[in-house]
Structures are given as C-alpha cells and as structure tokens.
Amino acid sequence: MEGSADTAKGWLEKLVDGLVEKGAIQSATVEGAFRRVARHHFLPDAPLEQVYGDNAVTTKVGAAGQALSSSTQPSIMAGMLEQLQLKAGQRVLEIGAGTGYNAALMAEIVGPQGAVVTLDVDEDIVAGARAHLAASGHTAVQVVRRDGALGYAEAGPYDGIILTVGAPDIAPAWREQLTEGGRIVLPLVLRSRQRSIAFDKRGDVLTSASIRSGIVFIPLRDTPGASENVVPLVDDSSLVIEVADTARIDAGDVLRLLGLAGSRVDAGLRDVGPEEIAALATWLELHDADFCHFFERISEGAGGRVPRLVEFDVFRSTFGLYSGETLALLRRSPDAPGELQVVQLGPGGSVAERLTSHLAAWDAAGRPGNERLRVRAFPLDVALSDVDAGSAVVVRKRSSQLVCDWT
Numbered sequence: 015m016e017g018s019a020d021t022a023k024g025w026l027e028k029l030v031d032g033l034v035e036k037g038a039i040q041s042a043t044v045e046g047a048f049r050r051v052a053r054h055h056f057l058p059d060a061p062l063e064q065v066y067g068d069n070a071v072t073t074k075v076g077a078a079g080q081a082l083s084s085s086t087q088p089s090i091m092a093g094m095l096e097q098l099q100l101k102a103g104q105r106v107l108e109i110g111a112g113t114g115y116n117a118a119l120m121a122e123i124v125g126p127q128g129a130v131v132t133l134d135v136d137e138d139i140v141a142g143a144r145a146h147l148a149a150s151g152h153t154a155v156q157v158v159r160r161d162g163a164l165g166y167a168e169a170g171p172y173d174g175i176i177l178t179v180g181a182p183d184i185a186p187a188w189r190e191q192l193t194e195g196g197r198i199v200l201p202l203v204l205r206s207r208q209r210s211i212a213f214d215k216r217g218d219v220l221t222s223a224s225i226r227s228g229i230v231f232i233p234l235r236d237t238p239g240a241s242e243n244v245v246p247l248v249d250d251s252s253l254v255i256e257v258a259d260t261a262r263i264d265a266g267d268v269l270r271l272l273g274l275a276g277s278r279v280d281a282g283l284r285d286v287g288p289e290e291i292a293a294l295a296t297w298l299e300l301h302d303a304d305f306c307h308f309f310e311r312i313s314e315g316a317g318g319r320v321p322r323l324v325e326f327d328v329f330r331s332t333f334g335l336y337s338g339e340t341l342a343l344l345r346r347s348p349d350a351p352g353e354l355q356v357v358q359l360g361p362g363g364s365v366a367e368r369l370t371s372h373l374a375a376w377d378a379a380g381r382p383g384n385e386r387l388r389v390r391a392f393p394l395d396v397a398l399s400d401v402d403a404g405s406a407v408v409v410r411k412r413s414s415q416l417v418c419d420w421t
C-alpha cells in the first residue's frame with residue numbers, strides 16, 4: 015500500500031513539474047495546490063499512467079456516445095486557475111463539479127477561511143464528487159445538485175466563479191452572484207468557438223482581463239443554445255464543422271465541397287507563427303458571421319479531408335469562411351510553411367477575396383492577439399449607444415451583449 019502511495023506521489027510530482035515546465039502553472043499558489051492534491055482520488059478507476067498524464071479523462075458517456083463528464087486536462091485546469099487568481103479566504107463557485115478534482119485544488123488555494131461550492135446536474139456525478147473529495151480529505155467543499163445556469167445564490171456572493179463546462183452565454187445569475195470586483199472565468203462561445211475568458215465585474219458590466227484559446231469543454235446541458243455550434247459531418251464525429259448558425263449546414267454539401275480539388279491563391283501573409291494562427295482565428299470569427307472552423311481526427315492510413323493548417327497528434331484543423339455554397343479555407347503552403355494559402359472550394363471568387371481582405375486587415379492592425387482583445391459583456395437592457403463601442407464588434411446573445419474590440 016505504502017509502495018503504491020509512493021508511486022502515485024512520484025507520478026504527481028512528474029505531472030506538476032511538466033505543467034510548470036510548459037508554462038501552464040505560473041504562480042506558486044497554483045503550483046502548491048497541484049502538489050498537494052493527488053489526482054488518483056478523483057479517478058479511482060483509471061490507471062495511474064492515465065491519471066498522471068496531462069490528459070482529459072472521460073468519466074461518463076451518454077447514449078449517443080458523447081462525453082457527459084470528464085476530468086479536464088490538467089494544463090487547461092492550471093491555465094484557468096491562473097486566470098481566476100483566487101486568494102486565501104475567498105468564496106468560490108464552480109459550475110461543473112465532475113470528479114471534484116478542480117474543487118479540491120481551489121479548496122487548497124482558498125484554505126479553511128474560504129469556501130468552495132461546486133454544482134453538477136446528475137445525482138451520480140454529485141455522489142461521486144463527494145466521495146472523491148472525502149477520500150482526498152476535502153470535506154469542506156459543498157457539492158450541490160443544481161443546474162449551473164441558476165448559480166447558487168444560497169451561498170453567494172462569490173469572489174470567484176469558474177465554469178468547467180462550455181457556455182453559450184453569460185447567465186444573469188452568474189453576474190448577480192459575483193461580488194463587486196469579483197472575477198468569473200468561463201469557456202465562452204464567442205460566435206462559434208469557446209475561449210477561456212476571465213471577466214471582472216464592475217456594476218452591471220463584465221470586462222475581460224485575460225483570454226485564452228485552445229480549449230474545448232463539454233457544453234452545459236439543459237441550456238438553450240449550448241450545443242448549437244458544432245455539426246458532425248460524419249457518423250463517428252471524426253470530422254466536425256463549427257459555425258455560428260448551424261441551420262445553414264447541410265453535411266452532404268459541405269463534404270462534397272471538401273472533396274473538390276479547389277483552387278489556391280496566396281493569402282498574402284508571411285512568417286505566420288503557430289500562436290498567430292489562434293489570434294487570426296479569433297479576429298476572423300469576430301469579424302465575419304460566415305466564419306467556419308473544421309476539426310478532424312485522422313484515422314491511420316487515411317489522408318484527411320481538410321486543408322493542412324494546424325496539425326497535432328492525429329488531429330487536423332483549419333478555418334475560413336462558408337457562404338452556403340462556397341468554402342474558402344486556409345492552409346500552410348507545402349513549400350513555405352510560414353506562408354498561408356487560401357483554398358477555394360466551390361463557385362465564384364468573392365468568398366476567397368473576402369477572406370484575403372480580412373487577413374490583410376489583421377496584418378495591417380499589427381496582427382493583434384488575444385492579449386489585445388477586450389470583451390465587455392453588458393446586460394441586454396443597456397443601450398450600446400451609451401457605451402464607447404466605437405468600431406467594436408458586437409455579438410448579441412440570449413441574455414447578454416458582447417462588445418469586442420482590440421486595443
């Protein structure tokens with residue numbers, strides 16, 4: 015028994031060292047929490063190798079094979095906890111209890127003078143989280159069965175709120191249950207894709223403090239619009255398209271376009287680094303309602319169907335515009351990988367031209383990234399004519415309006 019505890023300790027140290035090395039953990043506070051909480055208490059049925067890899071681990075699957083619950087990838091959790099900037103003695107609400115691991119990490123940070131409440135929708139998940147938290151000695155964490163969209167006013171207001179589940183909008187309850195100056199971190203769908211955004215509350219307005227790309231969370235269940243942006247193009251979901259308005263997507267049409275040879279034009283951008291690709295995707299998603307993003311898992315021996323823009327492990331992704339009859343997508347030039355090309359699939363040239371002009375505008379603006387993007391979330395009843403919205407992009411949601419500009 016002692017031997018296996020030592021083994022787990024060794025694995026944990028290796029995991030945390032790796033998270034520090036890759037820059038996912040940046041503060042001593044978050045590092046200390048990760049070093050003190052053993053992840054295997056929260057994934058009792060998974061092999062240690064999997065528990066202490068930097069991976070998401072699925073823990074509940076729905077009838078259609080979709081993941082309903084999981085333990086988030088540790089580097090993503092660390093990044094979001096860095097965004098949240100919790101301090102000792104604070105009160106925090108988590109939406110998406112899952113295994114309870116993230117709640118335990120937060121309990122370590124806020125300490126005995128603070129409080130952690132975590133919500134989930136399924137009784138079995140709630141019971142599991144309670145059992146795991148008891149096994150790891152974090153019995154002060156309150157696990158409640160409740161639709162996260164409602165928050166939990168009974169134990170509020172909170173200095174911090176974190177969602178570990180994808181949100182199509184900012185529910186009024188979350189803003190109301192934050193203290194003045196409090197911070198909420200959530201995987202928020204801008205138009206079609208999630209970004210992890212930390213917002214600070216001043217009055218009725220939430221203003222972004224930091225924005226991170228590269229996250230994909232299970233969507234909130236029972237929430238209108240939550241799974242609206244992703245359309246599987248093949249039965250096993252190995253190829254999906256993400257768009258703002260999925261009503262316009264006919265999977266057969268999109269697959270037919272992807273099968274065309276298409277034409278290529280120079281996108282006019284040189285020396286585009288990997289991190290700039292994420293910045294460009296955000297710019298395009300916010301500037302054009304026809305933005306589309308493809309994500310593909312390539313099986314062994316298969317060539318893949320989408321142009322090569324971003325590749326990692328067995329995954330490939332690209333993005334561009336979809337007009338309803340024509341796709342214009344980006345790929346890296348096979349001869350000069352720092353250069354981008356526009357691949358046009360379908361009739362006419364105007365979609366490719368529109369894409370190229372967005373790229374030129376992004377370049378001319380100094381290739382702004384997430385660090386220069388500011389998102390302000392206003393309640394619906396605020397007249398934006400009273401706000402210094404200038405040339406900002408406005409995204410209207412069911413219960414909030416996002417005003418996005420680059421500084």
Ligand SMILES: C[S@@+](CC[C@H](N)C(=O)[O-])C[C@H]1O[C@@H](n2cnc3c(N)ncnc32)[C@H](O)[C@@H]1O
Nearest residue numbers: 083085110112113115116134162178179234235
């Ligand atoms: C990625 S998991 C959360 C991981 C968790 N924080 C951990 O440390 O293991 C997302 C969770 O959100 C929960 N969820 C989905 N919709 C929800 C809703 N409307 N309200 C509360 N929780 C919800 C799911 O049941 C799932 O357990």
